[in-house]
Amino acid sequence: MQARPDAAAEPLLSVRNLNVQFRSNDRLLHIVRDVSYDVRAGELVALVGESGCGKSVSSLAVMRLLSDPTTTRFSGEVRLAGRDYLRLPESEMRRLRGRDIAMVFQEPMTSLNPLMTVGRQIMEPMLEHLDIDRAAARERAIDLLKRVGVTDPKRRMDQYPHEFSGGMRQRVVIAIALSCNPKVIIADEPTTALDVTIQAQILDLLRALVKETGVGLVLITHNLALVARYADRVNVMYGGRIIESGTVEDVLRQPRHRYTAGLLMAVPRLDLPRAARLHTIPGQPPSPARFPSGCAFSPRCGAATAACGSVPADTVTRDRRYACFHPVVDVLPQEGEHAAAGAEHTFGTTVLSVRGLTRHFHLKRRAVVRAVEDVSFDIPQGGTLGLVGESGCGKTTVVRTLLRLQSATSGRADFAGQDILSAGKRDLVALRRQIQVVYQDPSTSLNPRHRIASILAEPLLVHGLCKSQGEARARVEELLGLVGLPAEMAERYPHQMSGGQRQRVGIARALGMNPRLIVCDEPVSALDVSIQAQIMNLLADLQAKLGLSYLFVAHDLAVVRHISDVVAVMYLGRVVETATRAELFSTPRHPYTRALLAAVPSFAADAGQGPEAKITGELPSPLNPPSGCVFRTRCPMAVEACAKVVPPPVAFSDTHRVACIRV
Incomplete structure (x- = not known):
């Protein structure tokens, strides 16, 4: 247990009744509403909530980076070391910004x-x-x-x-x-774009610097597991307000507000038995242009009553606050108390068999990028193969090669009696109808100039699955119903839909071809946890109803464990371990797999602390991969022999294979 900062100490940063309004089309949108919190020396305070709840806007206001009086209004009090700098002129604020208070933004390249x-x-x-x-x-x-x-x-x-x-x-x-x-640092989603191993390194670093230098750190994130591992206190935001705050132990183990409890139950967790379905929060977060009266969460809350038509006052108990008329009274299930899913499925047939898949890119001066090297795996009929690994390991190259968006250097990929990698143009058109893809970012894969009806009808007409516009329209309505969207959504443009709704449209478009296999390329990584749970449940329901098979590419191992039947772990272009879900997550054998699992932030207090699982350094370049085992330069178990030979897969069971000479 980490030592908690002294709650009686004078806060370095004190925010009181902060309000932010943006002018839009001659009206004011109230984005941040009466936000108050403190940050003390040596304390890491988390600010969590779904996209649009006001986390980043409130922090930009604290940094005085929202100061255009023609578009923005803000009020309240922000004291830094006892001095209210919201009242300071901009010239003086510039001398404080960067010196006394600094910010780490989400995307370092910007x-x-x-x-x-x-x-x-x-x-x-x-x-x-x-x-x-x-x-x-x-x-x-x-x-x-x-x-x-x-x-x-x-x-x-x-x-x-x-x-x-x-x-x-x-x-x-x-x-x-x-x-x-600086006295205070604000970190706005500092690890969202990073792999789980690098994420752990960055947050371990930030945590150590906070304790070493005594700065106060505000961590903005939507990842509750990160909060559980690294934060001292947490503020949960919804609809521009802080609706619950307290120590991490109190809020995450015994939440009082029903929104906090809903978020926690929607998170797939590695420290609990796998549930058959994820809990979901119905509906969408409120729009500032159509903000509900009273409690902002009441339209999505199953316990709402007439009393929720007014804004609940804060209830203060010990060192925590919550604003809810119907607080949760039961403790959330902890390890061993979770309702587990049924027995593991067994699959007798294979929908796609990949053997020896290799893809090299030839650059100038005879340089060769060995992006994918001798990759083999099977996708079960009616099941899901999860493909995991760090950025740069070759996951996307495998997907693009199997979809024939680029050619393979060598290998086979047998689907329905045909080799995808050598299929001619005519055969490839037929294969692509049976193999569809759902992309990571639906905003970039949906034409912004077309209505949803046109987006879904176009492939149906091009491939001759519908003979007329009327037939296509009926099929569009059927597809929207399959993914849980009302028929009137067909008349909307993509920008008029939420992220979760756009992802459902992407899934509907893939279903339109009546495929046997759908490639899901990071389909939930850009979504809030509650929307992520809805999409994952939808994918499971469609698989059970239509007999679909999935190739599910992801870097979130908790998500992969929930949705996959078989898992293949990639590192620097090679598959280092393949196993069933139960085998991989109960008895991981490759040092890289164990390192990935140890790096995953967990709600368990002692998770991921084993020294043998610690991973350091960064992924080597595929231009110059290490000799022998590609993981040896970062492996805590490496010996001299690891540099001499590429380890062949060793079978521990009919379904569990590991490429390592030390296991």
């Missing part, structure tokens, strides 16, 4: 200048705010890079952001935030 070296960008705030010369600033920048875990900092000072990986760029942004020894 906050780093691509035309400036990394070293210059770290030195810039020091030269602006501190009384030091360039030589001293450079020495401090080198020391900061070393502290945040960047190797060879003297050399990397003179490199540009594009020469760094995603995890290293985020470390640079953290170094910039620390450069002037």
Whole structure:
């Protein structure tokens, strides 16, 4: 158990009754409503909630980055070390921003200048705010890079952001935030775009820096497991308000507000037995343009009564607050108390058999990128294969090659008696009707200029599945019904729908071809946890009803465990372990698989702390992969023999194979 910061200590940052309104089409939209919280020295305070709840807007207001009086109004009090700086002129605020309060943004490539070296960008705030010369600033920048875990900092000072990986760029942004020894740092989704192993490294680093330097840290996230592992206190936001706050132990183990309880039950968890279905919160978060009266959550709450027509006052008990007329009284199920799913399915037939799939990219000067190397797996008929691994491991290349969006260097992929990789143009058209895809971001895969009816009808007419517009229209309504959307959605454009609704349209479009196999490429990674649960339940329902098979690509192992029957783990272009869901998550054997599982943030207090599972460093380049076992450069179990031979898969059962000489 981590030592909790002194609750009686004077807060470094104190926010009181913060309100933010945006002007839109001659009306004011109330985005943030009476938000109040404190951050003390050495404390990590989390701000959580679904997209649109006001987390990021409230933090931008705290940073005084929303100051255009023609479009924005804000009120309240924000005290930094006892001084209310909302009343300060912008010229004085500029002297505080970066020096006393700093921010780490979600996407480092948008906050780093691509035309400036990394070293210059770290030195810039020091030269602006501190009384030091360039030589001293450079020495401090080198020391900061070393502290945040960047190797060879003297050399990397003179490199540009594009020469760094995603995890290293985020470390640079953290170094910039620390450069002037701020009192408070606000981190806005600092690990959303990172792999689970790099995410763990970044948050371990942030947590250590908070304790070491005594800064206060505000962590904005939608990942409740991250909050459970790293935060001291948590504020849950909904509809622009903080509806529950308290210590992490209190709020996450015994939530009082029904929205908090709904979020927690919607999260797929590795520390509990797998449930047959995920809990879902009905409906959508409220729009600021059509905000409900009274409790903002009441339209989605199963316990709502007439009393919820007014705004509930905060109930204060010990060190926590919640605003709910009908608080939860039962403790959420903990480990061993969760309703588990039934027995594991067994599958006798295979819908897609991949053997020796290899894809190399040939660059100039005879350089070769070995993106996928000798990959083999089977997808069961009516079941799901989960394909997991870090960014750059080759998952997307496998998908694009199987869909014939690029050619394979070698290998076979047998589907319905045909090799997809060598099929001619005529055969490929027929195969593509039977193999459909659901993309990660529905916004970029749906034509913004077409209505949903046109988007769904077009492939039906092109492939001759419908002979007339009337027949296509009837089929569109049927497809919308299959994915739980009302028929009137057909007249909307994609931008008029929520993210979850757009993803349902993407699934409906795939179903229109009556496929046998659907490739799901990160279909829920961009969705809020409650919407994610709805989509995952929908995919399971459609599989049971239509007998579909899925190739489910993801980096979230909790999601993969919930939806997959078989799992293949990839590292640097190779499959290092394949097993049934039960085998992989109960007895993982490859060191990389164990490292991935250990890095997953968990609600269990002692999860992922084993030293043998610790993974360090970053994924090597496929331009120059390590000899022998590709994981050996990051493996805590590596020996000299690992560099000499590529380990062949070793069978531990008919369904469990591991490519490692140490198991």
